[in-house]
Amino acid sequence: MSTTISVTEKLVGKSVRRREDPRLITGTATYVDDLKLPGMHHACILRSPHAAAKIRSIDISAAQSHPGVVAVFTGPDVAGVGPVPCGASLPGLRVPHHAILATGRVYYVGHAVAVVVATDRYVAADALDLIEVDYEPTAAVADPEKALEPGAPAVHPEWPDNVSFTYHQEGGEPEKAFAEAEVVVKQRITSQRLVPMPMETRGCVAEYHAAEKSLTLWSSTQIPHLLRTLVGQMLGLIENRVRVITPEVGGGFGCKLNVYAEEALTSFVAMKIGKPVKWIESRRENFLCTIHGRGHVDYYEIAAKRDGTVLGLRLKLIQDLGAYQQLLTPAIPTLSVLMMPGLYKFRNISADIVGVFTNCVPTDAYRGAGRPEATHGVERMMDLLAVELKMDPAEIRLKNFIGNDEFPYATATGLSYDSGDYAAPLKKALDLVNYRELREDQRKAREQGRLMGIGISTYGELCAFGPSPATPAGGWESATVKIDPSGKVTVLTGASPHGQGEETTFAQIAADELGVPIDDVIVLHGDTAIVQYGIGTFGSRGTAVGGAALYFALKDLRAKIKKFGEMMLESDDVTFSGGVCTCNKTGNTVSLAQIAGMSYRAMRLPVNEEPGMQATRFWEPPNFAFPFGAHIAVTEIDRETGHVAVSRYVAVDDCGNIINPLLVAGQVHGGVAQGLGQSLWEQAVYDDTGQLITGELMDYAVPKATMMPWIETAHTTTPSPVNPLGVKGVGEAGTIGCSPAVVNSVVDALSPPGVRHIDMPMTPEKVWKVLEGARA
Amino acid sequence: MKISGSYELALPPARAYTILQDPAILARCMPGCDHLNRIGETEDGHVAYEMKMKMAISSVQGLFAGTVKLADPNEPSSFRLIVEGSGKIGFMKGEGVLTFVESGAGTDVRYEGEVNVGGVIAGVGQRLLDVTAKHIIKKFFGKVVGAAGEME
Amino acid sequence: MIPQNFEYSSPRSLEAALDQLAGGPDGSADGSTKILAGGMSLIPLMKLRLAAPERLVDLRRVPGLNYIREESGVLHIGAMTTHYEVESSALVRAKCPLLAEAAANIGDVQVRNVGTIGGSVAHADPAADYPASLLALEASVTLVSKAGERTMSVEDFLVDTMTTALEPGEIVREVTVPLEKSGAGTAYAKMVQPASGFAIVGVAARIGEGFARIGVTGLASKAYRARNVEALLEGGADAATAAAVIAEGVDANSDLHASADYRRHVATVYAARAIRQAISRKY
CATH class of the missing domain: 3.30.365.10 (Aldehyde oxidase/xanthine dehydrogenase, molybdopterin binding domain)
Incomplete structure (x- = not known):
């Protein structure tokens, strides 16, 4: 007969407030510039x-x-x-x-x-x-397409063609698909340089x-x-x-x-x-x-049947590398190629990358790193195809999604999508905006001469970087959990959170698994003398890989705790739950603190167990995780000036299981802000002589709070089978889903006068000129 | 950045041409210019001067050192003016053709050319570059008009 | 982002400030001393080393420069009055709403809390918000130097790009706006440059019985009054017809954010909007 054990309320899944925030908000956090060492000198660099x-x-x-x-x-x-x-x-x-x-x-x-x-x-x-x-x-050259022209100034005199690499990837039979296609749509799409x-x-x-x-x-x-x-x-x-x-x-x-x-x-x-x-x-x-992001000129071709079934996708990708290769510079466009099929059943794929040197600062990973470019491309192409075939953009997507019964799904680019229900977030987003009514509103708006647009983007991401064979320097992550003699818990993660909030989410996970109050847990990171080797935080991997490593370390500790519990309770029928080991026969209990204390005093030890209460795990993910979602942007264009107003923004993301909804919402909001930045305002512009003419915040327009629309977020939940937490990652989702939704929306608004495409950033002057051109 | 415009001088074209080739007048009219020292002819046959300029617009100040070259003389109808300077806040190169067209008793001086700037002023001054260039040109021609008036 | 060395002083009286401003090597103002008001333009320029004054004379602690008051039908605003203070002043909102509207459009909250009206007009940025409204309101500035005071219209004060009629040794002491006797309607319409918050084009309209005043900022090398538009409106033209001529003959500014042609076009749009709204606010 067992006594009732008070089970601590589970924290995973709850909107626990960030434990990082008090020090950040009160200005007591220590950044590099806050450090003062005795005798410290200061360096400044001439550029x-x-x-x-x-x-x-x-x-x-x-x-x-x-x-x-x-x-x-x-x-x-x-x-x-x-x-x-x-x-x-x-x-x-x-x-x-x-x-x-x-x-x-x-x-x-x-x-x-x-x-x-x-x-x-x-x-x-x-x-x-x-x-x-x-x-x-x-002579300098700053434009990657100009750099490829014969006679262009050589960035590095030893390589007069300015080509750093070419890369070809193919899947299926793209030639055949395009030859047999009933419709082919082509478009040049750029993804401008951005300052992170x-x-x-x-x-x-x-x-x-x-x-x-x-x-x-x-x-x-x-x-x-x-x-x-x-x-x-x-x-x-x-x-x-x-x-x-x-x-x-x-x-x-x-x-x-x-x-x-x-x-x-x-x-x-x-x-x-x-x-x-x-x-x-x-x-x-x-x-x-500091590295810039994006810097793509993409030439896309999509092949389809007249009923809207997609057959193939071809891409010629020109990547502006800048003058040097930084840590991952040439790898970024290869991620675009991997993700170019998006959520659709493209069986035939062909991609050619040309990595081009320019007299600019190198490009490298910026929120999404290659995947926003890919999503922007495929989502624009799906809309262009829908326009060509006079189909509804939602309908053409639903028609071509990979089916729920097809997972794991092997893409034509060699990936294995882990799990998904791709129609679910789109249907949810359509419901949230009352799609039918919204189209009716749009019809009425057009009758009044207003330019109202509805833009849909359904995105997939390659996250949780990643299996080591596919990730330079390794794609695993590490975690150590130490329980002090007093029963307090210290988590050391090899990930390196820098705003993501893992001091909170990892504490939630540890508190749940060990049944201790969250205040008993601290999370340390970012000191190589304290923390075991780790990889770091990027590519939406912190929780999906670092959290999984933590989970396994906690699992090891739970087993050890249980063994100590069995020894101390002199029973082989012991449950560890709610922070105590309970003998299921006698109801007797020992607390985690008693067990931890025993493990260090070590007067007695369970058979084959060492003293101490600490576990370290290095976890290698068997695959990436693939979050997905649907974003819908409603825009209204000022016909007289070309100004774009986002009147509604709905983001339905499926990032698998959610550890902390508050932090997930924050990630989506921040991601959408940066997506809107790229869509509407931000651009790192080099002039013909290689001067960065948007070299200050007076000319480089980062989104400000007052420029943001209200963002409505919702979720569907499709757990990832790749990791034991079932999480997929959410750090980049907002950015990846955003720009195609906004651009599709603006193009939709401008479609009555016949506009087919517009490149980012969609500044008022650019939109106005496109509109003027279409009117003419 | 492309620049173009025109100014009326109350002098016949030949005189207008001469004073705009006169280093003393150029030095007087270029805003903040200390002096122009002839450094001879360049290998491509330009008349070249060394210059120092202190540009000041409101609080913005910069010292520029560089050269002024007069090229492609086609007296009295046109010549090419090339101004290059650099300083701590950046560098600039302006190149343009000045054309002298008789207009009543005076001369219509037209200029057309391009200005490239680099360094800090190019990176952070984008918003005010065009308006500042126009301001400087306006000041220059304002002084030239004054100088021409004195010579009448 | 580190300025060159400079001396800093924070005088406690206007007299002391004027003395220090005139404290060049030969005892006269030589341009190497700058007045620090809010510093919202000067400090960034100094940090970029585009400006390197040898001395800054901070007016923040000079008493008697921060006020908003009405005296015999004239609104007096001390030079050190912040944009936020103008924007939120019950007096300005009630008696001179155009100025409150202009102030509310400047930069962002942080800038409005520190930037001052005297600093703004003295800096004479060609895209600043205040000048358009001050021109439409036929406002004046009072300048003070050791030699005494003089008052001139804002229109005369604004000479060219970041160039004013301020003589060396002079400080902007206050801005004065004659208050409306009749029920003119006013409005400020601005296209915002998203990075800087400055105006790509800003048009201030003040329209009463038998008169119209239109101030324009952002379009040309300095803020100016569009007299051609005013004349058309006074002659009975409708908003669109009058607004259409606003950029005629104007050598429009051009930058990354708006070409000269686009600016000219946008000026007509925003002029029409400001005019319509001003008319709708007539009482």
């Missing part, structure tokens, strides 16, 4: 104003003798430091040598030329003005202990362990003598999923001068020398 130039000479003498300046270094001084690494590999990939300071030539505006170290940041900034660089400007724009710019502090030959590097990064390995290699340091710490990180969006020249440079400088050195990126530098 090229030219997109392409030879460096004839650099005169640093005046800067060196400026009071307060400790040292000035230029390219030749850092020749011994290894190049900035590119972690992606493709057959025939051309990887230019990426020195941490320009030597001989500069390749883009913002290219680091010299570093000044001084007693304070103001002195260092003043001294930059005293460095005289004699540049010989050479975290609130906190990059920055680092390096401290070198010469006696131990050990380096501590605080950096605002998404990947502390990979940074440790790679920066150690660059500097020739022994890996276990490098410690990387990520203090609070104020957003990354992919731009801190990288190893940057400045991280090695700041460390190099600290080693040289024997003092701690801080470098904080200015917003201006963030524009110029």
